Amino acid sequence: MTEIPAELIPKIPILVLTMILILLSAAFARRFGLGRDISLAGTRALIQILILASVILLLFEMSIYWSVLMLLAMTAIAGHTTYARSGKLEKGLPMSIISILLASVLLLTPFFLLNIFPLEARYLIPTGSIFIGNAMNISSLAIDRYKGEIKNKRNEIEAYLALGASPKIATAACLTQGINSALIPSIDNMKNLGLVWIPGVMTGLLLGGADPLEAASIQIALFTSIMAAGMLASSLLLHFSTESFFTGAWQLRDDLE
Amino acid sequence: MTHLELKDVSKAVWRNVNGTKIRSQIISNIDLVVQRGDLVTIMGPSGSGKTTFLRLINRLSETDSGDILLNNRNIKDYPPVELRRKVGMVFQVPVVFRGSVRDNLGFGMKLWGEDIDLNVLARDADIPESLLDAGAEQLSVGEKQRVCIARALANRPEILLLDEPTSSLDMESARIIEELLLGLCEEKDLTIFWVTHEMEQAKRIVGRRFVLNKGRLEEEHD
Numbered sequence: 243m244t245e246i247p248a249e250l251i252p253k254i255p256i257l258v259l260t261m262i263l264i265l266l267s268a269a270f271a272r273r274f275g276l277g278r279d280i281s282l283a284g285t286r287a288l289i290q291i292l293i294l295a296s297v298i299l300l301l302f303e304m305s306i307y308w309s310v311l312m313l314l315a316m317t318a319i320a321g322h323t324t325y326a327r328s329g330k331l332e333k334g335l336p337m338s339i340i341s342i343l344l345a346s347v348l349l350l351t352p353f354f355l356l357n358i359f360p361l362e363a364r365y366l367i368p369t370g371s372i373f374i375g376n377a378m379n380i381s382s383l384a385i386d387r388y389k390g391e392i393k394n395k396r397n398e399i400e401a402y403l404a405l406g407a408s409p410k411i412a413t414a415a416c417l418t419q420g421i422n423s424a425l426i427p428s429i430d431n432m433k434n435l436g437l438v439w440i441p442g443v444m445t446g447l448l449l450g451g452a453d454p455l456e457a458a459s460i461q462i463a464l465f466t467s468i469m470a471a472g473m474l475a476s477s478l479l480l481h482f483s484t485e486s487f488f489t490g491a492w493q494l495r496d497d498l499e
Numbered sequence: 500m501t502h503l504e505l506k507d508v509s510k511a512v513w514r515n516v517n518g519t520k521i522r523s524q525i526i527s528n529i530d531l532v533v534q535r536g537d538l539v540t541i542m543g544p545s546g547s548g549k550t551t552f553l554r555l556i557n558r559l560s561e562t563d564s565g566d567i568l569l570n571n572r573n574i575k576d577y578p579p580v581e582l583r584r585k586v587g588m589v590f591q592v593p594v595v596f597r598g599s600v601r602d603n604l605g606f607g608m609k610l611w612g613e614d615i616d617l618n619v620l621a622r623d624a625d626i627p628e629s630l631l632d633a634g635a636e637q638l639s640v641g642e643k644q645r646v647c648i649a650r651a652l653a654n655r656p657e658i659l660l661l662d663e664p665t666s667s668l669d670m671e672s673a674r675i676i677e678e679l680l681l682g683l684c685e686e687k688d689l690t691i692f693w694v695t696h697e698m699e700q701a702k703r704i705v706g707r708r709f710v711l712n713k714g715r716l717e718e719e720h721d
Contacts, residue, residue, distance in 0.1 A: 401647075407606075
């Protein structure tokens, strides 16, 4: 029988604990109709992170071109996740990808232009993934809420349309609500930054020997940029997706899921 | 002079029956010619397609086949913004927008960049001047319906579609709104489609009376 290498032994209980937690969470979430979602997402996350762990050091050695390509691939996956959350809206996939890409590039660039981080794969990939991941989360929340608002406020929207208002005017309040709701977790996190939780980048920088004030400055700059990227991505997505809920004759579609 | 003409218009909708979607033909090959200034009452049981019939005229819903002509021009050839300005609609359940009564009445003005005397508009719809700056969402259902009527009239429509405008109101408010609308019909040069399921109300409305039954529109004669 093959023996388990000694360096893997402490990691086994962690992985077992993770699997147990995924199973328990999925079992608990069944009552909310989320059992399948949680078990699938948990299993995917576990496999993906294990694969990442085995290649991450190689990724950090990649050239800058390859790391940009890698970030583009991440954006495509993030865009697909948001697109699925939108109920697969017409033109939703390109709109999701472009919104997340534009917002992330715009808010990430200053960190490298100002030399806060050196333009190397080991910095570009992790920070880029934070921006893309957060923009995806906020966009998914925003589009889900926007779609719900449009469905629930059909009477109000049709009252606007009947007066000659365009779909953009008719859905303006729903759009605001969608973005507001999506930003609640980020705003709450920002309010409690350093009080309820100590953010990861700052912790990493401190453990790496950085000056606490410098680490804090980078953390707050990253934090606000991430929120701004999320807000921008979700605004773009909701703005461009409005037409997908309507026909060319400004009729609210009947087939909204 | 022909104002609105329906030529062989049909429409089916999908209905959810016990979790199964069933296609139901609610408007079948309807032909109708309406002259400018006509007051047309449409009756029919619940679910007979009265609301859908009205929604086809301002294109909130699309016909499956047939043509609707407004001033001898197919409504599909009008930009939606122009069609809906010409064809106003008052819904069964009044929906007011966030803001004051004045904001609601001035909505069209803002949209079209025109100047309308809101005080005159409010007076026409029997809205007291003291209510103009009140929050529209705080009003009673009857008051909200008056705001919706005034808001539709602010667009100066040629045709007004009334989808059971009194059915969600108590008897007293319903009577006031009905009198208001009948007064406006006489006063303004409007072609009106008035959907109702109340036989008594239909009798009080002087004009052409139709019954929508099994997708067909049948004119009633006294």
